[in-house]
Amino acid sequence: MNASPLASDPQASRAIPATVPTPTPVKKVLFIAYHFPPAGGGGVQRSLKFVKYLPECGFDPIVLTAKPNKEHRWTPTDQALADEVPASVKVHQVELPEEVHVPGKLERAARELLGMRSRFGRTWMDLVIEEGTKIAQREKPEMIFVTLSPFEGADAAAEISRRTGIPWVADLRDPWALDEFQLHRTGFHRSLEKMQMERSLRSASLIIMNTPESARRLGKTFPRLKANTIVSLTNGYDASDFTGEVEAIPGGKFSIVHSGYFHAESGLVEQKRRTQYKLLGRTVAGVERLPRSHYYLLQALEQWIKDDPAIVNDVRMRCVGVLSKSDQALIDASPAKPLFDCAGYLNHTECLRYVRAADLLFLPLHKMPAGMKAGIVPGKAYEYMASGRPILATLPASDARDFVSQAGTGVLCEPGDVAGMLAALKDQYKKWKSGAARPDWNEDFVRQFERKNLTMKLASFLRDIR
Known part of the structure; x- marks a missing residue:
């Protein structure tokens, strides 16, 4: 299959193999994704398709996700996507209380003003650390892969990595604090979020951005993040x-x-x-x-x-x-x-x-x-x-x-x-x-x-x- 490289992609020099290799032995990956089927929406598909096709590339993803809760605008149920998850893939779910999804306006404003994590983000992080550590100790994966957002998943993966010695990979579906579309309470709070982003990503063995521009922006903004750990891998379509x-x-x-x-x-x-x-x-x-x-x-x-x-x-x-x-x-x-x-x-x-x-x-x-x-x-x-x-x-x-x-x-x-x-x-x-x-x-x-x-x-x- 003839694939055209992206001229602006910092990893364009890495050729895509002509055929799908199947290395031996198969490598296990603890795959952490809040947005995952049966939830639908745009944020689900990147993770789903990786999980769908990684086994053909010699990787065995073990998914850790959230148990479906009450439907929200951004997370509708989509059984058609759920049907694409390979039967061989193990899927572990943690359950978040409904109230963490819909905090009161005063609580949300206070947390944002003080630069605190949301209750939802904190709960997700704590549950992932607890359950993810158990899975990692039991399954002995070669690496931890976390797709962001929620961005608190980065600290969760870093903590599991610290406890187990397993390297971790950050996959950013959005540019986090570098996303010009995101609102912040003030410019100062945007700066705080950038500082948090750099701290959270510092121990990652690999940082994947989903556009060439966001990869370039990350390296320019945070030069202390080693340039060779930052790559670009876009979203796509399934033939x-x-x-x-x-x-x-x-x-x-x-x-x-x-x-x-x-x-x-x-x-x-x-x-x-x-x-x-x-x-x-x-x-x-x-x-x-x-x-x-x-x-x-x-x-x-x-x-x-x-x-x-x-x-x-x-x-x-x-x-x-x-x-x-x-x-x-x-x-x-x-x-x-x-x-x-x-x-x-x-x-x-x-x-x-x-x-x-x-x-x-x-x-x-x-x-x-x-x-x-x-x-x-x-x-x-x-x-x-x-x-x-x-x-x-x-x-x-x-x-x-x-x-x-x-x-x-x-x-x-x-x-x-x-x-x-x-x-x-x-x-x-x-x-x-x-x-x-x-x-x-x-x-x-x-x-x-x-x-x-x-x-x-x-x-x-x-x-x-x-």
């Missing part, structure tokens, strides 16, 4: 999810599809409190959160309806995912509401059915200050690229923008660019009406993000740990 015929979306409409979550709620609050946020340093200067939602797309759709009222009969904006009250309120108040079809959360299989059949996929991200790249790539981006469908990508300078551009299917404009979105919508609709050819999809480039390829790369990193 097995893209087999078979594409099933058309019923109705024969021009279908614009967005999968996953919008972030209108936090963006609207930021917009309302912009001066306060700026004075307190709650956000990184120049970052705007609202474009990572349907807020500006709604404006483009409203203008499109004014220009051509007939599209109400021909166009549908299909939202596949859980909407917040703010997300739904924006739609309800908009003249473009007749265009919207909101399915709510669908299991991963059903979600991909929409993605694969879309006439246009919507991929928004937040706005960044000039000269700064975004440190994250939404997980949906990889499945969007794998579909080969056109992507309306409202992206700042970022790995996401670079990837979508190289994939050949991106219709790019800046975050919040209403005029650019409107022009793209009209152009893609015109092509759909005329039956014009699909974009020139660079499948060879996209193939490097296939989950088996990524797991093989992970396995090569893990074999180097001593």
Whole structure:
């Protein structure tokens, strides 16, 4: 399989093997992941796919996760994902009391103000240390792998490592204190979080960031973390999810599809409190959160309806995912509401059915200050690229923008660019009406993000740990 290396990836020189080797003996890995099936959502898939394919690469993952609790917006149940966990994989669960998930507002504010861990994070850390130490002593794994967030998992893995002498690996699905999208009480609290991040990662034998930019940012911010312990390993897509015929979306409409979550709620609050946020340093200067939602797309759709009222009969904006009250309120108040079809959360299989059949996929991200790249790539981006469908990508300078551009299917404009979105919508609709050819999809480039390829790369990193 021909995989194209990432030009900006600090580990691009490590070639992916042409075939999957199966070393002997098999290496055991204590795999700590709070987000794991039967929970669904974007945070689950990276861990699930590693666990699914590591056995083919000579590793035996022993999973330590949380017992399913009451469903929350970010952790819906998804049996389709649970069915992908190999029967041979041992899964251990710890149970967190429901009350730690939903602390009172005063408690949460007090803990954040004092720079204290949340009760949820502290409880998760303590349970993982207790149960993880028992598993490590009994199973004798060669290494401990923890996927973050919750970020308290880093200290839990470090403590298990200290007690057992087993090396540990930190896998950051988000850039933690270096994530420009995250809110902090003040700039001072952001600095405290950076200090905590460096302390927590110091003893890791390997630190895996999920974008090239976040890996670069980590090494630059914390030079005391040895450069050779920092690698980049992106999220991706599973080729097995893209087999078979594409099933058309019923109705024969021009279908614009967005999968996953919008972030209108936090963006609207930021917009309302912009001066306060700026004075307190709650956000990184120049970052705007609202474009990572349907807020500006709604404006483009409203203008499109004014220009051509007939599209109400021909166009549908299909939202596949859980909407917040703010997300739904924006739609309800908009003249473009007749265009919207909101399915709510669908299991991963059903979600991909929409993605694969879309006439246009919507991929928004937040706005960044000039000269700064975004440190994250939404997980949906990889499945969007794998579909080969056109992507309306409202992206700042970022790995996401670079990837979508190289994939050949991106219709790019800046975050919040209403005029650019409107022009793209009209152009893609015109092509759909005329039956014009699909974009020139660079499948060879996209193939490097296939989950088996990524797991093989992970396995090569893990074999180097001593």
